[in-house]
């Protein structure tokens with residue numbers, strides 16, 4: 001009877017049905033792709049055939065192109081000592097561990113970097129991840145249960161949004177950088193066991209800095225913990241480059257920090273969480289991206305360690321980046337452009353129209369300057385922009401050439417007189 005039942009309900013295996021399923025899936029995917037093309041939000045990949053740096057080869061360019069769109073804030077990703085440290089680690093420790101950390105993927109090198117990062121951020125302990133995306137994906141699920149609440153800025157990075165989706169806490173979003181709205185959400189969360197306020201230290205599309213003093217004051221009033229993502233701050237914001245919390249004088253009032261090794265700290269890859277020891281211990285026991293993904297390759301760890309040493313030994317790198325940022329911002333403002341944010345090396349040249357941003361970026365490349373236009377859904381509708389990122393490795397002449405190219409393309413498109 002059971003066999004008869006299965007024969008009736010289960011269609012027989014047939015290669016034709018299999019082919020049809022594949023064809024159907026392909027048609028669905030093609031239609032999705034067409035939707036992206038039609039919406040004008042297609043993201044291409046330009047091919048770089050040189051090291052990362054202020055001058056790169058793009059899409060087979062004959063000469064080098066001036067590069068203003070990497071997160072290489074301190075210019076360390078191709079620094080000879082950072083590269084050499086990677087080579088040395090490769091020779092001593094091999095290409096990789098073929099293992100997650102808790103099986104046989106922890107070398108003394110990993111422990112050394114964790115120790116130094118905890119010290120750098122003046123927090124009790126540190127745990128490394130393969131990326132900051134993973135650090136954000138792994139944190140909230142471990143820290144917060146259904147009886148807790150998480151209060152998140154509406155413009156937080158995608159990895160924070162995804163990480164929060166994975167946790168079972170009550171989720172409350174507050175308006176971008178609005179202390180008033182955060183306070184309303186904190187009141188809503190008063191009956192929760194634990195409250196966590198979550199914000200980017202610096203928001204990557206605008207270069208604006210979170211109002212951490214106000215956030216910490218509210219968190220203290222309502223008994224909440226504070227988390228910040230410092231990907232666009234670690235290594236260069238604050239008097240000693242500790243980040244937004246140092247810049248705003250709240251290092252001892254922010255409880256948990258996630259950041260990346262993939263930007264100012266050498267630019268290779270990797271992320272981490274620093275915070276109280278019991279949290280880091282629990283992450284080592286329960287955080288899924290940590291438990292179920294290979295440990296960071298030794299050359300990446302070696303390079304990050306050297307980058308950290310370099311920035312600790314030479315505060316002038318961050319100062320030089322800050323001076324070039326101001327040079328760019330001042331000249332562009334004088335030329336009539338609107339630059340969002342204040343003093344951060346993320347300099348969004350506001351254009352409004354998506355097509356204009358894309359056309360201007362293409363024209364800039366023809367003039368030998370590589371910048372990228374951003375439009376909806378990456379930024380709000382009507383707020384398209386070209387995001388320029390300044391690096392300590394740029395020379396003053398590089399900055400001036402970039403401004404010149406903006407003026408030329410801006411005049412062509414009627415953006416400036």
Ligand SMILES: Cc1ncc(COP(=O)(O)O)c(C=O)c1O
Pocket residue numbers: 131132133134136157159200204229231232259260261262269270271
């Ligand atoms: C604010 C922020 N958080 C997290 C990440 C992810 O960092 P990673 O590249 O180390 O995964 C990024 C990367 O762009 C970011 O800008």
